Amino acid sequence: MRASIVLLTIGAAGLLAVPRGFADEPWDGGRTVPVHRIPLNDCEGEGIVPCMRSAKPVSTSKTCGMCHDYAKISAGWHFNSSSGKVPAGRPGEPWILVDGLTGTQLPLSYRGWAGTWNPATVGMTPWDFTKHFARHMPGGDTGEPADVFSPGDSHARWTVSGKLEANCFACHNGSHAQDHSEWVRQIGRENFAWAATAASGLGEVGGMASRVKPTWTMNDGPNPDDSEYAVPPYVKYMMAQFDSKNRPVLQIERPPDQNCLNCHSVSPAHAEKKDVDADVHSRAGFKCVDCHRNNISHAIVRGYETEAAERKDASVGDFSCYGCHVEEPGKGGGRLGAPHPKHGGIPPVHFAKLSCTACHSGQMPGATPTDVRASRANRLGIHGRALWFTDAPFIQEPVFAKGSDGKIAPHRVMWPAFWARRAGGKLTPMRPDELEKSAKGILDAGHQIGGVLKAIAQLGDELGEVVFIASGKLFRANTDGEVDLDAKFTPPAGSPSGFMWLKDGKLAPLVADFDAAAPQLEPAVESWLLNVLQALAPEDPAVGAPALARGKKIYTRSDDGSLTTSDSPEARAASVWGRMVNEKFQPIVPDFAVRAVVETAGTQQSFTEDQLVAMLQALAATDKAAEFVYVGRGYLFALGKDGKLAASKDAAAEPVFWPVAHNVRSAVASLGAKACTECHSADAAMLFGRVVAGGPLKTKTVAVKTMVEISKLDGDYNRLFGFTFTMRPLFKMALWGCGGLMAAMLGVGVLGGLQRLSRYLGRKD
Amino acid sequence: MFKILAVLSIVVGALSAKCGGSSCCCGTAEKKPVRFPAIDKLLGLVMALSLAMLALTGFYAALLGHHLTGYLLICHTGCGGAFAGSLALLALFRAEAETGGCKCLLWTLVVGGLGVTLTAVVMMQPWFGTHGQETLVELHRYSSLLAVVGGIGCCGQALRAKSA
Numbered sequence: 050m051r052a053s054i055v056l057l058t059i060g061a062a063g064l065l066a067v068p069r070g071f072a073d074e075p076w077d078g079g080r081t082v083p084v085h086r087i088p089l090n091d092c093e094g095e096g097i098v099p100c101m102r103s104a105k106p107v108s109t110s111k112t113c114g115m116c117h118d119y120a121k122i123s124a125g126w127h128f129n130s131s132s133g134k135v136p137a138g139r140p141g142e143p144w145i146l147v148d149g150l151t152g153t154q155l156p157l158s159y160r161g162w163a164g165t166w167n168p169a170t171v172g173m174t175p176w177d178f179t180k181h182f183a184r185h186m187p188g189g190d191t192g193e194p195a196d197v198f199s200p201g202d203s204h205a206r207w208t209v210s211g212k213l214e215a216n217c218f219a220c221h222n223g224s225h226a227q228d229h230s231e232w233v234r235q236i237g238r239e240n241f242a243w244a245a246t247a248a249s250g251l252g253e254v255g256g257m258a259s260r261v262k263p264t265w266t267m268n269d270g271p272n273p274d275d276s277e278y279a280v281p282p283y284v285k286y287m288m289a290q291f292d293s294k295n296r297p298v299l300q301i302e303r304p305p306d307q308n309c310l311n312c313h314s315v316s317p318a319h320a321e322k323k324d325v326d327a328d329v330h331s332r333a334g335f336k337c338v339d340c341h342r343n344n345i346s347h348a349i350v351r352g353y354e355t356e357a358a359e360r361k362d363a364s365v366g367d368f369s370c371y372g373c374h375v376e377e378p379g380k381g382g383g384r385l386g387a388p389h390p391k392h393g394g395i396p397p398v399h400f401a402k403l404s405c406t407a408c409h410s411g412q413m414p415g416a417t418p419t420d421v422r423a424s425r426a427n428r429l430g431i432h433g434r435a436l437w438f439t440d441a442p443f444i445q446e447p448v449f450a451k452g453s454d455g456k457i458a459p460h461r462v463m464w465p466a467f468w469a470r471r472a473g474g475k476l477t478p479m480r481p482d483e484l485e486k487s488a489k490g491i492l493d494a495g496h497q498i499g500g501v502l503k504a505i506a507q508l509g510d511e512l513g514e515v516v517f518i519a520s521g522k523l524f525r526a527n528t529d530g531e532v533d534l535d536a537k538f539t540p541p542a543g544s545p546s547g548f549m550w551l552k553d554g555k556l557a558p559l560v561a562d563f564d565a566a567a568p569q570l571e572p573a574v575e576s577w578l579l580n581v582l583q584a585l586a587p588e589d590p591a592v593g594a595p596a597l598a599r600g601k602k603i604y605t606r607s608d609d610g611s612l613t614t615s616d617s618p619e620a621r622a623a624s625v626w627g628r629m630v631n632e633k634f635q636p637i638v639p640d641f642a643v644r645a646v647v648e649t650a651g652t653q654q655s656f657t658e659d660q661l662v663a664m665l666q667a668l669a670a671t672d673k674a675a676e677f678v679y680v681g682r683g684y685l686f687a688l689g690k691d692g693k694l695a696a697s698k699d700a701a702a703e704p705v706f707w708p709v710a711h712n713v714r715s716a717v718a719s720l721g722a723k724a725c726t727e728c729h730s731a732d733a734a735m736l737f738g739r740v741v742a743g744g745p746l747k748t749k750t751v752a753v754k755t756m757v758e759i760s761k762l763d764g765d766y767n768r769l770f771g772f773t774f775t776m777r778p779l780f781k782m783a784l785w786g787c788g789g790l791m792a793a794m795l796g797v798g799v800l801g802g803l804q805r806l807s808r809y810l811g812r813k814d
Numbered sequence: 815m816f817k818i819l820a821v822l823s824i825v826v827g828a829l830s831a832k833c834g835g836s837s838c839c840c841g842t843a844e845k846k847p848v849r850f851p852a853i854d855k856l857l858g859l860v861m862a863l864s865l866a867m868l869a870l871t872g873f874y875a876a877l878l879g880h881h882l883t884g885y886l887l888i889c890h891t892g893c894g895g896a897f898a899g900s901l902a903l904l905a906l907f908r909a910e911a912e913t914g915g916c917k918c919l920l921w922t923l924v925v926g927g928l929g930v931t932l933t934a935v936v937m938m939q940p941w942f943g944t945h946g947q948e949t950l951v952e953l954h955r956y957s958s959l960l961a962v963v964g965g966i967g968c969c970g971q972a973l974r975a976k977s978a
Contacts, residue, residue, distance in 0.1 A: 390943070390944070391943045392943050392944045392947075393940035393941060393942060393943055394937070394938065394939055394940030394941065394942070394947075395944070395947065396937065396947060396951075397944055397947050397948050397951065398881040398882075398883060400944065401881055402881075402883075763884070766884055766885060766888075769888060770887075770888060773888060773891070777938070780891075780895060781935055781938055781939075783895060783898070783899065784894075784895065784898055784931055784934060784935040785935055786902075787898035787899050787901070787902040787931055788898065788902075788928060788931040788932045788935060790902035790903075790905070790906065791898075791901065791902045791905055791924050791927055791928040791931065792928055794902070794905040794906060794909055794924060795905075795921070795924060795925065795928060797909070798909060798921060
């Protein structure tokens with residue numbers, strides 16, 4: 050008896066000790082969102098006093114979690130990819146590790162979707178993954194490790210950055226102050242625990258966790274030794290938002306579309322915003338969450354046809370295209386006023402073979418698919434001084450392929466591109482940071498020219514803008530430290546290659562022409578020459594002192610700042626800027642790099658086959674026992690025994706697909722709405738469109754596939770079937786004629802019979 | 815259901831063809847000569863062959879529960895055109911020539927043929943939605959059973975007449 054009392058007492062105490070969210074009680078039926086005038090708590094569960102300088106950032110687990118079951122929420126679809134405990138579901142867009150320098154676009158996913166690599170296999174720890182991708186994650190998942198001391202990951206800094214908790218505000222904050230760009234900035238600074246506070250507009254966050262010592266923690270407060278560089282993160286709350294009890298009114302609501310679109314936008318590359326239509330459902334007034342619903346479990350409805358069966362939850366089926374638009378007895382349908390599709394004249398076999406999205410979603414198919422940019426892949430929607438978006442990875446849509454349900458559906462595709470080690474026929478992709486050293490001087494051609502342009506630009510713009518001319522093309526420095534082709538400016542014919550001043554549309558040499566044979570240079574020329582040589586002086590002297598070669602002379606700047614002239618074994622008619630390496634003159638940008646920049650200028654590609662060969666050789670030199678390859682453009686490239694580049698097919702080079710769901714087009718804008726021949730003709734884009742493998746490598750060895758190949762359809766049959774549609778109007782007329790004749794004959798027969806009946810009835814004999 | 819009826823229609827067609835030679839049906843009645851016997855024969859042959867192909871391709875898909883797609887579909891629609899054309903002309907040529915039971919079989923064939931032709935051509939028009947299309951497919955199938963009964967019967971009659 051006593052033991053029972055003790056156990057009951059302990060049990061009751063336990064129940065009282067565990068905070069219980071009243072919002073998880075059964076719904077009372079009220080359809081309004083309650084006003085969230087609530088106190089904010091920090092990561093230790095302490096109430097935040099916003100006026101205090103030592104105030105910590107908001108913890109969603111300790112603030113939202115007071116009423117809502119944070120553990121349940123943080124196991125939801127947006128937060129559970131790395132848990133390994135949930136079914137993978139239909140393939141979705143993978144995370145894509147992109148690196149412009151090394152030409153990497155590697156599809157990653159913890160969910161094991163076809164064609165993707167598990168981040169762990171490429172050596173990415175949860176810390177690395179969060180650092181790379183949390184810019185477009187709503188927190189949680191890899192950002193919330195069970196152990197902040199992360200054994201086995203020595204470079205993780207969770208103790209400094211704090212955990213990146215599931216950011217409830219990212220989706221539910223209806224405030225106009227909710228700022229995705231601010232979230233990205235805070236992630237970049239490793240201010241993980243502060244990011245939600247800053248992005249929600251509740252407070253202003255300063256400092257950078259990435260700059261402070263790894264021993265610093267949130268409880269340490271400001272750094273007394275440094276108030277400029279290694280400033281730890283801090284928050285200044287917006288006091289106007291708080292009442293006298295330190296409670297702000299959080300503008301919590303059902304997630305507005307804007308918040309979803311921060312991470313889920315897809316638009317044609319290079320399109321103008323005004324030309325891009327929204328999804329037909331959005332235009333009809335729907336919000337994303339009208340269909341993509343969830344309860345407290347945050348197991349959000351993804352909306353594909355087989356989801357209900359996979360999840361063993363029939364209610365989920367109501368929110369697929371079919372579930373909503375096609376009402377069936379006993380199965381529901383027609384919710385939210387979804388119109389029943391007419392599909393006039395479309396044989397039912399179409400619905401057995403094609404997904405709804407095949408005709409209604411994504412870009413209209415063309416001779417080749419449209420290049421698109423996606424938020425998470427191409428870093429869209431981040432606004433600030435710098436342009437964050439990237440052209441890579443190169444994603445195309447629509448590409449028609451059979452989905453997991455066997456129906457043909459439009460997909461987005463991305464052709465993987467990465468460097469890898471090959472052992473026993475097995476590839477292990479290499480991360481960009483592993484390649485950085487080898488890539489220097491090989492893959493950084495644009496950086497080499499950009500670096501020189503940037504250095505000379507320090508001299509001021511008195512003489513104009515410094516540009517680079519090569520092969521009749523003009524290149525300007527860009528903000529990434531590389532160069533961009535200026536396609537609008539064509540240098541005059543015969544313009545020499547090299548670095549020039551551009552002012553008022555006219556080109557001029559960096560240093561005015563002079564006679565190299567003259568015993569002494571003009572003072573003005575000498576002064577300017579010294580200025581340029583000084584500007585070009587590298588931070589690392591081992592790189593070589595800058596020099597100018599002209600005629601039979603080489604000019605350098607001595608340590609005392611005077612001009613030094615030496616004889617050159619080679620006579621040069623034009624001025625060539627270079628460096629003295631081992632007392633030998635070398636062009637400041639090797640021809641190899643110039644060729645690469647010229648060849649790739651104005652294309653999607655960033656490096657050439659020459660660079661690929663050089664890089665494979667450089668990698669081989671780092672580890673002679675290993676074999677290195679590059680996967681890209683649908684092929685695997687490796688050096689043969691003869692040292693020549695060889696391309697071969699490999700499963701790892703095959704594209705990665707994920708189905709297109711949005712944007713849904715209206716019925717009249719759907720594929721086939723105008724004519725059957727949009728799909729049934731010998732050149733129909735849906736069947737015979739060509740998918741050309743995109744990627745950073747400029748090469749002629751590029752995989753090309755037609756849609757019928759990808760869909761595993763019979764191309765010959767579809768051509769023949771398409772051809773029959775050219776005769777279909779005639780065929781229909783003939784059938785109408787035959788039917789008419791048969792009907793007429795039947796009519797005559799019936800009339801004859803009636804006549805005989807009439808005769809029989811009319812005469813007794 | 816359709817599978818049973820399909821088998822039944824073949825049996826009924828075969829029986830009616832057999833009956834044709836006996837006195838119970840049109841065996842005792844004399845067939846009137848046609849004006850263009852060569853054309854009449856050719857039309858009969860085309861009709862019979864195309865009907866056989868239609869039945870093979872159509873029943874194959876229906877009996878196995880497949881959709882009629884691929885080369886079978888092209889074959890089916892191609893033969894369908896030949897069938898409709900030859901049957902319409904055959905009706906024109908033989909409406910007066912046939913007598914008794916043979917005439918019954920011919921009219922059965924024409925009614926079935928008219929059904930399959932009209933349902934086929936209407937399916938190609940944007941007039942009916944999915945449910946309408948499905949109904950048309952069913953009508954097409956069941957009309958084809960009538961055509962099969964009439965077709966087998968007529969062919970059987972013709973073969974028996976020739977052998978006699």
